[in-house]
Amino acid sequence: MFGNILRGSLQISSCGFLFKTLERGMMYDLVIIGSGFAGLAALKKAVAMGLATCLVYRDFGATQHFSGAFDVADPRLNNACIMPHEFPLIHAALDDFIRAHPGHLYSRIFSQKNITTGDLVGEMRGFFDFYGIPVVSDQHMVTVFGSTGAFKPTGFALKTQGLTVSDISRHQKAVFIHFPLIKDYHPQGIKAGLSKVFKEVRVVAAAGVPFNKATSLTVLLRYFDDAAHGLAGFRDFLKNTVQAGEIVFIPPVLGVKNTFTIHAELEKTLNTRVVEMLSGLPSSAGLRLEQIINRFFVTQFKESEKIKILKATVAGFTADGGKVLSVKTVSTHGTVDEVEGRSFILATGKYLGGGIAKDPCFKETVFNLPLFCDGRALNPNLPTTELISKDPLQRQLLFDVGVGTGPHSSPPAHYSQASVYENLKACGAVLSGAGCLSDGGGFGLGVLSALNAH
Numbered sequence: 001m002f003g004n005i006l007r008g009s010l011q012i013s014s015c016g017f018l019f020k021t022l023e024r025g026m027m028y029d030l031v032i033i034g035s036g037f038a039g040l041a042a043l044k045k046a047v048a049m050g051l052a053t054c055l056v057y058r059d060f061g062a063t064q065h066f067s068g069a070f071d072v073a074d075p076r077l078n079n080a081c082i083m084p085h086e087f088p089l090i091h092a093a094l095d096d097f098i099r100a101h102p103g104h105l106y107s108r109i110f111s112q113k114n115i116t117t118g119d120l121v122g123e124m125r126g127f128f129d130f131y132g133i134p135v136v137s138d139q140h141m142v143t144v145f146g147s148t149g150a151f152k153p154t155g156f157a158l159k160t161q162g163l164t165v166s167d168i169s170r171h172q173k174a175v176f177i178h179f180p181l182i183k184d185y186h187p188q189g190i191k192a193g194l195s196k197v198f199k200e201v202r203v204v205a206a207a208g209v210p211f212n213k214a215t216s217l218t219v220l221l222r223y224f225d226d227a228a229h230g231l232a233g234f235r236d237f238l239k240n241t242v243q244a245g246e247i248v249f250i251p252p253v254l255g256v257k258n259t260f261t262i263h264a265e266l267e268k269t270l271n272t273r274v275v276e277m278l279s280g281l282p283s284s285a286g287l288r289l290e291q292i293i294n295r296f297f298v299t300q301f302k303e304s305e306k307i308k309i310l311k312a313t314v315a316g317f318t319a320d321g322g323k324v325l326s327v328k329t330v331s332t333h334g335t336v337d338e339v340e341g342r343s344f345i346l347a348t349g350k351y352l353g354g355g356i357a358k359d360p361c362f363k364e365t366v367f368n369l370p371l372f373c374d375g376r377a378l379n380p381n382l383p384t385t386e387l388i389s390k391d392p393l394q395r396q397l398l399f400d401v402g403v404g405t406g407p408h409s410s411p412p413a414h415y416s417q418a419s420v421y422e423n424l425k426a427c428g429a430v431l432s433g434a435g436c437l438s439d440g441g442g443f444g445l446g447v448l449s450a451l452n453a454h
Protein backbone atom coordinates (compact mmCIF):
# COMPACT_ATOMS: atom_id res chain seq x y z
CA MET A 1 0.00 0.00 0.00
CA PHE A 2 1.07 3.65 -0.30
CA GLY A 3 2.69 5.41 2.59
CA ASN A 4 1.24 8.60 4.04
CA ILE A 5 -2.09 8.67 2.24
CA LEU A 6 -4.86 10.89 3.57
CA ARG A 7 -8.35 9.55 3.05
CA GLY A 8 -11.58 11.44 3.42
CA SER A 9 -9.79 14.78 2.91
CA LEU A 10 -11.18 18.01 1.46
CA GLN A 11 -10.68 18.41 -2.28
CA ILE A 12 -10.56 21.88 -3.76
CA SER A 13 -9.96 21.79 -7.48
CA SER A 14 -7.48 24.25 -8.93
CA CYS A 15 -10.31 25.78 -10.98
CA GLY A 16 -11.81 26.84 -7.68
CA PHE A 17 -14.62 24.33 -7.33
CA LEU A 18 -15.24 22.59 -4.09
CA PHE A 19 -16.19 18.99 -4.51
CA LYS A 20 -17.38 16.74 -1.72
CA THR A 21 -14.73 14.93 0.25
CA LEU A 22 -13.80 11.39 -0.65
CA GLU A 23 -15.67 9.14 1.72
CA ARG A 24 -13.47 7.10 3.99
CA GLY A 25 -13.28 3.60 2.61
CA MET A 26 -15.57 4.44 -0.34
CA MET A 27 -15.33 1.69 -2.93
CA TYR A 28 -16.34 2.88 -6.41
CA ASP A 29 -17.80 0.57 -9.02
CA LEU A 30 -15.63 2.36 -11.57
CA VAL A 31 -12.66 4.70 -11.53
CA ILE A 32 -12.03 6.58 -14.80
CA ILE A 33 -8.66 8.27 -15.30
CA GLY A 34 -8.88 11.14 -17.79
CA SER A 35 -11.47 13.66 -18.92
CA GLY A 36 -10.72 14.09 -22.62
CA PHE A 37 -13.27 12.92 -25.20
CA ALA A 38 -12.73 9.27 -24.18
CA GLY A 39 -12.96 9.77 -20.39
CA LEU A 40 -16.03 11.97 -20.79
CA ALA A 41 -17.74 9.39 -23.02
CA ALA A 42 -16.91 6.68 -20.46
CA LEU A 43 -18.38 8.86 -17.68
CA LYS A 44 -21.62 9.42 -19.61
CA LYS A 45 -22.01 5.66 -20.02
CA ALA A 46 -21.21 5.04 -16.33
CA VAL A 47 -23.92 7.51 -15.30
CA ALA A 48 -26.42 5.78 -17.61
CA MET A 49 -25.50 2.43 -16.00
CA GLY A 50 -25.97 3.86 -12.50
CA LEU A 51 -22.37 3.05 -11.46
CA ALA A 52 -20.79 4.73 -8.44
CA THR A 53 -17.95 6.39 -10.31
CA CYS A 54 -14.89 8.49 -9.56
CA LEU A 55 -13.37 10.41 -12.48
CA VAL A 56 -9.82 11.60 -11.83
CA TYR A 57 -8.30 14.11 -14.21
CA ARG A 58 -5.31 16.42 -14.31
CA ASP A 59 -6.56 18.72 -17.11
CA PHE A 60 -8.45 18.23 -20.38
CA GLY A 61 -5.52 16.69 -22.28
CA ALA A 62 -5.29 16.94 -26.06
CA THR A 63 -9.03 17.57 -26.09
CA GLN A 64 -8.44 21.08 -24.73
CA HIS A 65 -6.47 21.85 -27.91
CA PHE A 66 -9.13 20.65 -30.35
CA SER A 67 -10.09 22.86 -33.25
CA GLY A 68 -13.85 23.02 -32.79
CA ALA A 69 -14.47 20.08 -35.16
CA PHE A 70 -15.61 16.77 -33.65
CA ASP A 71 -13.93 14.44 -36.12
CA VAL A 72 -15.45 11.04 -36.83
CA ALA A 73 -13.98 9.73 -40.09
CA ASP A 74 -12.55 11.52 -43.08
CA PRO A 75 -14.36 10.61 -46.33
CA ARG A 76 -11.48 12.18 -48.28
CA LEU A 77 -9.40 9.11 -47.43
CA ASN A 78 -11.65 7.27 -49.92
CA ASN A 79 -12.52 10.19 -52.22
CA ALA A 80 -9.94 12.99 -52.27
CA CYS A 81 -12.01 15.36 -54.41
CA ILE A 82 -15.28 15.34 -52.50
CA MET A 83 -16.92 18.79 -52.22
CA PRO A 84 -18.97 20.13 -49.26
CA HIS A 85 -22.36 19.84 -50.99
CA GLU A 86 -21.58 16.12 -51.59
CA PHE A 87 -20.59 15.28 -48.01
CA PRO A 88 -22.08 11.89 -47.06
CA LEU A 89 -24.30 10.84 -44.18
CA ILE A 90 -22.11 10.48 -41.08
CA HIS A 91 -22.84 6.79 -40.60
CA ALA A 92 -22.27 6.14 -44.33
CA ALA A 93 -18.84 7.84 -44.10
CA LEU A 94 -18.02 5.51 -41.21
CA ASP A 95 -19.25 2.45 -43.14
CA ASP A 96 -17.08 3.40 -46.13
CA PHE A 97 -14.07 4.09 -43.91
CA ILE A 98 -14.37 0.72 -42.17
CA ARG A 99 -14.75 -1.17 -45.47
CA ALA A 100 -11.65 0.55 -46.88
CA HIS A 101 -9.55 0.12 -43.69
CA PRO A 102 -10.24 -3.36 -42.26
CA GLY A 103 -7.18 -3.27 -39.95
CA HIS A 104 -8.08 0.08 -38.40
CA LEU A 105 -9.03 0.28 -34.72
CA TYR A 106 -12.55 1.41 -35.72
CA SER A 107 -13.03 -1.74 -37.79
CA ARG A 108 -11.60 -3.98 -35.06
CA ILE A 109 -13.92 -2.56 -32.40
CA PHE A 110 -17.00 -2.66 -34.62
CA SER A 111 -16.28 -6.29 -35.46
CA GLN A 112 -16.15 -7.15 -31.71
CA LYS A 113 -19.00 -5.01 -30.53
CA ASN A 114 -22.63 -5.54 -31.38
CA ILE A 115 -23.39 -1.98 -32.46
CA THR A 116 -23.86 -0.33 -35.84
CA THR A 117 -22.30 2.87 -37.15
CA GLY A 118 -25.79 4.40 -36.85
CA ASP A 119 -25.77 3.53 -33.13
CA LEU A 120 -22.41 5.26 -32.73
CA VAL A 121 -23.74 8.41 -34.40
CA GLY A 122 -26.67 8.29 -31.93
CA GLU A 123 -24.20 7.95 -29.04
CA MET A 124 -22.27 10.98 -30.25
CA ARG A 125 -25.46 13.08 -30.44
CA GLY A 126 -26.27 11.84 -26.92
CA PHE A 127 -22.82 13.01 -25.78
CA PHE A 128 -23.58 16.61 -26.83
CA ASP A 129 -27.04 16.50 -25.21
CA PHE A 130 -25.65 15.05 -21.98
CA TYR A 131 -22.92 17.67 -21.54
CA GLY A 132 -24.97 20.53 -23.04
CA ILE A 133 -22.45 21.25 -25.81
CA PRO A 134 -24.00 23.43 -28.57
CA VAL A 135 -23.06 21.94 -31.94
CA VAL A 136 -23.85 22.18 -35.62
CA SER A 137 -25.37 18.78 -36.23
CA ASP A 138 -26.90 17.25 -39.31
CA GLN A 139 -27.49 13.79 -40.77
CA HIS A 140 -24.69 14.59 -43.24
CA MET A 141 -21.14 15.54 -42.32
CA VAL A 142 -20.67 19.23 -41.72
CA THR A 143 -18.13 21.57 -43.32
CA VAL A 144 -15.52 23.46 -41.32
CA PHE A 145 -12.77 25.79 -42.54
CA GLY A 146 -9.18 25.81 -41.26
CA SER A 147 -7.00 28.83 -40.68
CA THR A 148 -5.67 28.52 -44.26
CA GLY A 149 -9.20 28.70 -45.65
CA ALA A 150 -9.19 25.02 -46.67
CA PHE A 151 -12.47 23.22 -46.00
CA LYS A 152 -12.78 19.80 -44.43
CA PRO A 153 -15.59 17.41 -43.53
CA THR A 154 -16.23 16.59 -39.91
CA GLY A 155 -18.95 14.87 -37.88
CA PHE A 156 -20.10 17.81 -35.79
CA ALA A 157 -18.73 21.26 -35.00
CA LEU A 158 -19.11 23.71 -32.17
CA LYS A 159 -22.15 25.87 -32.96
CA THR A 160 -20.07 28.85 -34.14
CA GLN A 161 -17.79 26.86 -36.45
CA GLY A 162 -19.63 24.69 -38.96
CA LEU A 163 -21.99 24.74 -41.93
CA THR A 164 -24.47 22.07 -42.97
CA VAL A 165 -24.83 20.82 -46.56
CA SER A 166 -28.02 22.85 -46.71
CA ASP A 167 -26.21 26.05 -45.55
CA ILE A 168 -23.62 25.52 -48.28
CA SER A 169 -26.20 24.81 -51.00
CA ARG A 170 -28.20 27.95 -50.17
CA HIS A 171 -25.28 30.40 -50.33
CA GLN A 172 -23.00 31.41 -53.16
CA LYS A 173 -21.34 34.41 -51.55
CA ALA A 174 -18.99 34.79 -48.60
CA VAL A 175 -17.17 37.61 -46.84
CA PHE A 176 -14.11 37.07 -44.66
CA ILE A 177 -13.58 39.64 -41.91
CA HIS A 178 -9.85 40.03 -41.59
CA PHE A 179 -8.36 40.97 -38.20
CA PRO A 180 -4.99 42.38 -39.36
CA LEU A 181 -3.04 41.50 -36.21
CA ILE A 182 -4.06 37.86 -36.08
CA LYS A 183 -1.37 36.50 -38.33
CA ASP A 184 -2.46 32.86 -38.47
CA TYR A 185 -5.56 33.66 -40.56
CA HIS A 186 -4.00 35.03 -43.73
CA PRO A 187 -6.59 36.79 -45.94
CA GLN A 188 -5.19 35.77 -49.33
CA GLY A 189 -5.09 32.07 -48.43
CA ILE A 190 -8.54 32.24 -46.91
CA LYS A 191 -9.94 33.99 -49.99
CA ALA A 192 -8.47 31.25 -52.18
CA GLY A 193 -9.84 28.52 -49.89
CA LEU A 194 -13.34 29.98 -49.67
CA SER A 195 -13.38 30.53 -53.44
CA LYS A 196 -13.30 26.74 -53.92
CA VAL A 197 -16.74 26.60 -52.27
CA PHE A 198 -18.35 29.99 -52.94
CA LYS A 199 -18.71 31.83 -56.28
CA GLU A 200 -18.02 35.28 -54.84
CA VAL A 201 -15.67 35.96 -51.93
CA ARG A 202 -14.77 39.35 -50.45
CA VAL A 203 -12.21 40.19 -47.77
CA VAL A 204 -12.91 43.20 -45.53
CA ALA A 205 -10.75 44.52 -42.67
CA ALA A 206 -12.46 44.37 -39.29
CA ALA A 207 -13.59 47.50 -37.46
CA GLY A 208 -15.69 48.17 -34.40
CA VAL A 209 -13.18 46.59 -32.02
CA PRO A 210 -10.09 48.40 -30.70
CA PHE A 211 -6.74 47.47 -32.24
CA ASN A 212 -3.22 48.31 -31.25
CA LYS A 213 0.13 46.61 -31.74
CA ALA A 214 -0.52 44.26 -28.82
CA THR A 215 -3.84 42.97 -30.15
CA SER A 216 -3.50 39.20 -30.27
CA LEU A 217 -6.11 36.44 -30.35
CA THR A 218 -5.99 36.27 -26.54
CA VAL A 219 -6.64 40.02 -26.27
CA LEU A 220 -9.62 39.75 -28.62
CA LEU A 221 -11.07 36.78 -26.73
CA ARG A 222 -10.88 38.84 -23.52
CA TYR A 223 -12.44 41.81 -25.31
CA PHE A 224 -15.47 39.78 -26.37
CA ASP A 225 -15.69 38.19 -22.90
CA ASP A 226 -15.90 41.55 -21.21
CA ALA A 227 -19.58 42.43 -21.10
CA ALA A 228 -18.70 46.06 -20.34
CA HIS A 229 -17.63 46.59 -23.97
CA GLY A 230 -20.88 45.25 -25.32
CA LEU A 231 -21.06 43.89 -28.81
CA ALA A 232 -22.43 47.06 -30.35
CA GLY A 233 -19.34 48.29 -32.22
CA PHE A 234 -18.58 45.04 -34.00
CA ARG A 235 -22.24 44.24 -34.64
CA ASP A 236 -22.82 47.69 -36.19
CA PHE A 237 -19.72 47.31 -38.34
CA LEU A 238 -20.99 43.95 -39.62
CA LYS A 239 -24.48 45.37 -40.18
CA ASN A 240 -23.00 48.05 -42.43
CA THR A 241 -20.60 45.68 -44.19
CA VAL A 242 -22.30 42.37 -44.89
CA GLN A 243 -24.21 42.20 -48.17
CA ALA A 244 -27.40 40.26 -48.79
CA GLY A 245 -26.84 36.53 -49.24
CA GLU A 246 -23.28 36.50 -47.84
CA ILE A 247 -22.09 34.04 -45.21
CA VAL A 248 -19.76 35.81 -42.77
CA PHE A 249 -16.42 34.17 -41.87
CA ILE A 250 -14.27 35.38 -38.98
CA PRO A 251 -11.30 33.97 -37.04
CA PRO A 252 -12.36 32.25 -33.78
CA VAL A 253 -12.41 35.46 -31.73
CA LEU A 254 -15.85 35.54 -30.11
CA GLY A 255 -14.64 35.08 -26.53
CA VAL A 256 -14.87 31.96 -24.39
CA LYS A 257 -17.47 32.87 -21.77
CA ASN A 258 -20.54 34.07 -23.71
CA THR A 259 -19.57 32.89 -27.16
CA PHE A 260 -22.81 31.17 -28.09
CA THR A 261 -24.99 34.08 -26.94
CA ILE A 262 -22.86 36.60 -28.84
CA HIS A 263 -22.91 34.37 -31.91
CA ALA A 264 -26.69 33.93 -31.80
CA GLU A 265 -27.12 37.70 -31.49
CA LEU A 266 -24.89 38.34 -34.51
CA GLU A 267 -26.70 35.77 -36.65
CA LYS A 268 -30.06 37.22 -35.64
CA THR A 269 -29.00 40.79 -36.42
CA LEU A 270 -27.44 39.89 -39.77
CA ASN A 271 -29.97 37.22 -40.70
CA THR A 272 -27.25 34.98 -42.07
CA ARG A 273 -24.77 32.37 -40.89
CA VAL A 274 -21.71 33.66 -39.06
CA VAL A 275 -18.89 31.11 -39.05
CA GLU A 276 -15.67 31.12 -37.10
CA MET A 277 -12.73 29.38 -38.78
CA LEU A 278 -11.23 26.44 -36.86
CA SER A 279 -9.05 27.20 -33.86
CA GLY A 280 -5.30 26.80 -33.82
CA LEU A 281 -3.24 27.30 -30.68
CA PRO A 282 -4.21 28.72 -28.26
CA SER A 283 -7.49 26.96 -28.95
CA SER A 284 -10.52 29.12 -28.25
CA ALA A 285 -12.67 26.06 -29.06
CA GLY A 286 -10.82 24.03 -26.41
CA LEU A 287 -11.23 26.80 -23.83
CA ARG A 288 -14.96 26.96 -24.56
CA LEU A 289 -15.33 23.21 -24.20
CA GLU A 290 -13.43 23.31 -20.93
CA GLN A 291 -15.81 26.01 -19.60
CA ILE A 292 -18.85 23.92 -20.54
CA ILE A 293 -17.49 20.74 -18.93
CA ASN A 294 -16.31 22.47 -15.74
CA ARG A 295 -19.76 24.05 -15.36
CA PHE A 296 -21.38 20.67 -15.99
CA PHE A 297 -19.22 18.97 -13.35
CA VAL A 298 -20.24 21.54 -10.74
CA THR A 299 -23.96 21.75 -11.55
CA GLN A 300 -24.49 18.01 -11.98
CA PHE A 301 -22.10 16.32 -9.59
CA LYS A 302 -21.14 18.71 -6.79
CA GLU A 303 -23.78 17.26 -4.49
CA SER A 304 -23.83 13.78 -5.98
CA GLU A 305 -23.41 10.79 -3.69
CA LYS A 306 -22.59 8.53 -6.62
CA ILE A 307 -20.32 10.52 -8.90
CA LYS A 308 -17.08 12.04 -7.72
CA ILE A 309 -15.01 14.38 -9.90
CA LEU A 310 -11.47 14.70 -8.64
CA LYS A 311 -8.98 17.13 -10.18
CA ALA A 312 -5.71 15.40 -9.39
CA THR A 313 -2.91 13.39 -10.95
CA VAL A 314 -2.79 9.62 -10.60
CA ALA A 315 0.72 8.94 -9.33
CA GLY A 316 0.66 5.28 -8.36
CA PHE A 317 -1.55 2.27 -7.83
CA THR A 318 -1.95 -0.88 -5.81
CA ALA A 319 -2.71 -4.27 -7.32
CA ASP A 320 -3.25 -7.74 -6.04
CA GLY A 321 -2.08 -10.26 -8.62
CA GLY A 322 -4.15 -9.63 -11.72
CA LYS A 323 -6.43 -6.96 -10.22
CA VAL A 324 -5.99 -3.24 -9.68
CA LEU A 325 -7.24 -2.31 -6.21
CA SER A 326 -6.75 1.44 -6.00
CA VAL A 327 -4.98 4.46 -7.45
CA LYS A 328 -3.03 7.09 -5.57
CA THR A 329 -4.00 10.65 -6.48
CA VAL A 330 -2.15 13.89 -5.80
CA SER A 331 -4.02 17.20 -6.13
CA THR A 332 -2.41 20.44 -7.28
CA HIS A 333 -2.36 21.45 -3.60
CA GLY A 334 -0.38 18.33 -2.73
CA THR A 335 -3.25 16.46 -1.08
CA VAL A 336 -2.73 12.73 -1.47
CA ASP A 337 -5.65 10.32 -1.64
CA GLU A 338 -6.35 6.72 -2.39
CA VAL A 339 -9.30 5.89 -4.64
CA GLU A 340 -10.47 2.28 -4.52
CA GLY A 341 -12.49 0.72 -7.29
CA ARG A 342 -13.87 -2.56 -8.57
CA SER A 343 -12.91 -1.65 -12.12
CA PHE A 344 -10.79 0.99 -13.82
CA ILE A 345 -10.78 2.72 -17.21
CA LEU A 346 -7.57 4.27 -18.49
CA ALA A 347 -8.40 7.27 -20.73
CA THR A 348 -5.16 9.18 -20.34
CA GLY A 349 -4.53 10.10 -23.99
CA LYS A 350 -1.22 9.98 -25.79
CA TYR A 351 1.65 12.49 -25.69
CA LEU A 352 -0.29 15.71 -25.08
CA GLY A 353 -2.70 14.08 -22.66
CA GLY A 354 0.15 12.49 -20.73
CA GLY A 355 -0.86 8.83 -21.08
CA ILE A 356 2.29 7.95 -23.05
CA ALA A 357 5.69 9.45 -22.29
CA LYS A 358 8.37 9.45 -24.98
CA ASP A 359 11.60 10.58 -23.41
CA PRO A 360 13.97 8.86 -24.06
CA CYS A 361 11.87 5.68 -24.61
CA PHE A 362 8.13 5.09 -24.79
CA LYS A 363 6.32 4.39 -21.52
CA GLU A 364 2.70 4.09 -20.39
CA THR A 365 2.66 6.50 -17.47
CA VAL A 366 0.15 5.14 -14.93
CA PHE A 367 0.31 1.31 -14.85
CA ASN A 368 3.50 0.84 -16.87
CA LEU A 369 1.54 -1.32 -19.34
CA PRO A 370 3.32 -2.95 -22.27
CA LEU A 371 3.12 -0.85 -25.43
CA PHE A 372 2.38 -1.79 -29.01
CA CYS A 373 2.92 -0.20 -32.39
CA ASP A 374 1.53 -1.26 -35.75
CA GLY A 375 0.20 -4.52 -34.28
CA ARG A 376 3.47 -5.58 -32.66
CA ALA A 377 4.81 -5.43 -29.11
CA LEU A 378 7.17 -2.48 -28.71
CA ASN A 379 10.67 -2.97 -27.33
CA PRO A 380 10.65 -0.85 -24.12
CA ASN A 381 14.23 0.22 -24.81
CA LEU A 382 13.58 1.44 -28.36
CA PRO A 383 14.70 5.08 -28.67
CA THR A 384 11.78 7.33 -29.59
CA THR A 385 13.63 8.67 -32.62
CA GLU A 386 13.38 5.24 -34.31
CA LEU A 387 9.67 5.81 -34.94
CA ILE A 388 9.91 9.32 -36.37
CA SER A 389 10.28 9.61 -40.12
CA LYS A 390 12.09 12.63 -41.55
CA ASP A 391 9.84 12.40 -44.62
CA PRO A 392 6.72 14.42 -43.76
CA LEU A 393 4.68 12.43 -46.29
CA GLN A 394 5.47 9.14 -44.56
CA ARG A 395 3.19 7.68 -41.90
CA GLN A 396 4.62 8.59 -38.47
CA LEU A 397 4.65 5.34 -36.48
CA LEU A 398 5.15 7.40 -33.32
CA PHE A 399 1.42 8.18 -33.38
CA ASP A 400 0.52 4.50 -33.46
CA VAL A 401 2.27 3.73 -30.18
CA GLY A 402 -0.11 2.90 -27.35
CA VAL A 403 -1.67 0.30 -25.16
CA GLY A 404 -2.68 -2.85 -27.02
CA THR A 405 -6.10 -4.32 -26.47
CA GLY A 406 -7.70 -7.69 -26.46
CA PRO A 407 -11.48 -7.99 -26.83
CA HIS A 408 -13.37 -5.27 -24.94
CA SER A 409 -10.41 -2.97 -24.53
CA SER A 410 -8.49 -4.95 -21.90
CA PRO A 411 -4.77 -4.27 -22.27
CA PRO A 412 -3.05 -7.59 -23.02
CA ALA A 413 0.32 -8.55 -21.59
CA HIS A 414 1.34 -9.37 -25.15
CA TYR A 415 -0.74 -9.28 -28.28
CA SER A 416 -3.38 -12.03 -28.16
CA GLN A 417 -2.50 -13.10 -24.61
CA ALA A 418 -4.40 -12.64 -21.36
CA SER A 419 -4.97 -9.16 -19.91
CA VAL A 420 -2.42 -7.55 -17.60
CA TYR A 421 -5.13 -6.61 -15.10
CA GLU A 422 -8.52 -8.22 -15.46
CA ASN A 423 -10.43 -5.16 -14.16
CA LEU A 424 -8.53 -2.52 -16.18
CA LYS A 425 -9.66 -1.36 -19.62
CA ALA A 426 -8.39 1.41 -21.87
CA CYS A 427 -9.95 3.78 -24.39
CA GLY A 428 -9.18 6.81 -26.55
CA ALA A 429 -5.83 8.04 -27.75
CA VAL A 430 -3.84 5.94 -25.25
CA LEU A 431 -4.69 2.92 -27.44
CA SER A 432 -2.29 1.74 -30.07
CA GLY A 433 -3.91 2.42 -33.44
CA ALA A 434 -5.73 5.54 -32.28
CA GLY A 435 -3.64 7.50 -34.74
CA CYS A 436 -4.15 10.99 -33.37
CA LEU A 437 -4.78 13.33 -36.29
CA SER A 438 -3.86 11.10 -39.22
CA ASP A 439 -7.17 9.21 -39.58
CA GLY A 440 -9.55 12.07 -38.80
CA GLY A 441 -11.35 10.05 -36.13
CA GLY A 442 -10.26 11.70 -32.86
CA PHE A 443 -13.65 12.28 -31.27
CA GLY A 444 -15.50 9.34 -32.85
CA LEU A 445 -12.85 6.81 -31.88
CA GLY A 446 -12.82 8.19 -28.34
CA VAL A 447 -16.58 7.64 -28.00
CA LEU A 448 -16.58 4.19 -29.64
CA SER A 449 -13.64 2.87 -27.63
CA ALA A 450 -15.19 4.23 -24.40
CA LEU A 451 -18.38 2.27 -25.13
CA ASN A 452 -16.24 -0.78 -25.73
CA ALA A 453 -14.45 -0.32 -22.41
CA HIS A 454 -17.65 -0.79 -20.40
Ligand SMILES: Cc1cc2nc3c(=O)[nH]c(=O)nc-3n(C[C@H](O)[C@H](O)[C@H](O)COP(=O)(O)OP(=O)(O)OC[C@H]3O[C@@H](n4cnc5c(N)ncnc54)[C@H](O)[C@@H]3O)c2cc1C
Binding pocket: 033, 034, 035, 036, 037, 038, 039, 040, 056, 057, 058, 059, 060, 061, 062, 063, 064, 065, 066, 067, 068, 069, 070, 071, 072, 312, 313, 314, 315, 347, 348, 349, 350, 352, 353, 354, 355, 365, 366, 427, 428, 429, 430, 436, 437, 441, 442, 443, 444, 446
Ligand atom coordinates in the same frame (compact mmCIF):
# COMPACT_ATOMS: atom_id res chain seq x y z
C1 LIG B 1 -3.10 19.41 -31.35
C2 LIG B 1 -4.24 18.45 -31.54
C3 LIG B 1 -5.43 18.89 -32.10
C4 LIG B 1 -6.50 18.01 -32.28
N1 LIG B 1 -7.65 18.47 -32.84
C5 LIG B 1 -8.70 17.64 -32.95
C6 LIG B 1 -9.95 18.12 -33.44
O1 LIG B 1 -10.08 19.28 -33.80
N2 LIG B 1 -10.99 17.25 -33.51
C7 LIG B 1 -10.88 15.95 -33.12
O2 LIG B 1 -11.88 15.21 -33.18
N3 LIG B 1 -9.70 15.47 -32.69
C8 LIG B 1 -8.63 16.28 -32.58
N4 LIG B 1 -7.44 15.80 -32.12
C9 LIG B 1 -7.37 14.43 -31.73
C10 LIG B 1 -8.09 14.39 -30.37
O3 LIG B 1 -7.73 15.53 -29.62
C11 LIG B 1 -7.73 13.22 -29.61
O4 LIG B 1 -8.01 12.07 -30.35
C12 LIG B 1 -8.59 13.19 -28.35
O5 LIG B 1 -8.54 14.43 -27.69
C13 LIG B 1 -8.08 12.15 -27.45
O6 LIG B 1 -8.94 12.11 -26.36
P1 LIG B 1 -8.56 11.23 -25.13
O7 LIG B 1 -9.67 11.41 -24.17
O8 LIG B 1 -8.19 9.87 -25.55
O9 LIG B 1 -7.21 11.90 -24.55
P2 LIG B 1 -6.91 13.37 -24.05
O10 LIG B 1 -7.86 14.35 -24.57
O11 LIG B 1 -5.46 13.62 -24.28
O12 LIG B 1 -7.20 13.30 -22.48
C14 LIG B 1 -6.32 12.64 -21.60
C15 LIG B 1 -6.86 12.84 -20.20
O13 LIG B 1 -6.12 12.03 -19.29
C16 LIG B 1 -5.67 12.85 -18.20
N5 LIG B 1 -4.47 12.26 -17.62
C17 LIG B 1 -3.37 11.79 -18.25
N6 LIG B 1 -2.50 11.27 -17.34
C18 LIG B 1 -3.09 11.43 -16.12
C19 LIG B 1 -2.73 11.10 -14.79
N7 LIG B 1 -1.56 10.49 -14.51
N8 LIG B 1 -3.56 11.42 -13.79
C20 LIG B 1 -4.75 12.03 -14.03
N9 LIG B 1 -5.17 12.36 -15.28
C21 LIG B 1 -4.34 12.05 -16.30
C22 LIG B 1 -5.47 14.21 -18.83
O14 LIG B 1 -5.43 15.20 -17.83
C23 LIG B 1 -6.74 14.27 -19.69
O15 LIG B 1 -7.86 14.56 -18.90
C24 LIG B 1 -6.36 16.67 -31.92
C25 LIG B 1 -5.17 16.20 -31.37
C26 LIG B 1 -4.11 17.07 -31.19
C27 LIG B 1 -2.84 16.54 -30.61
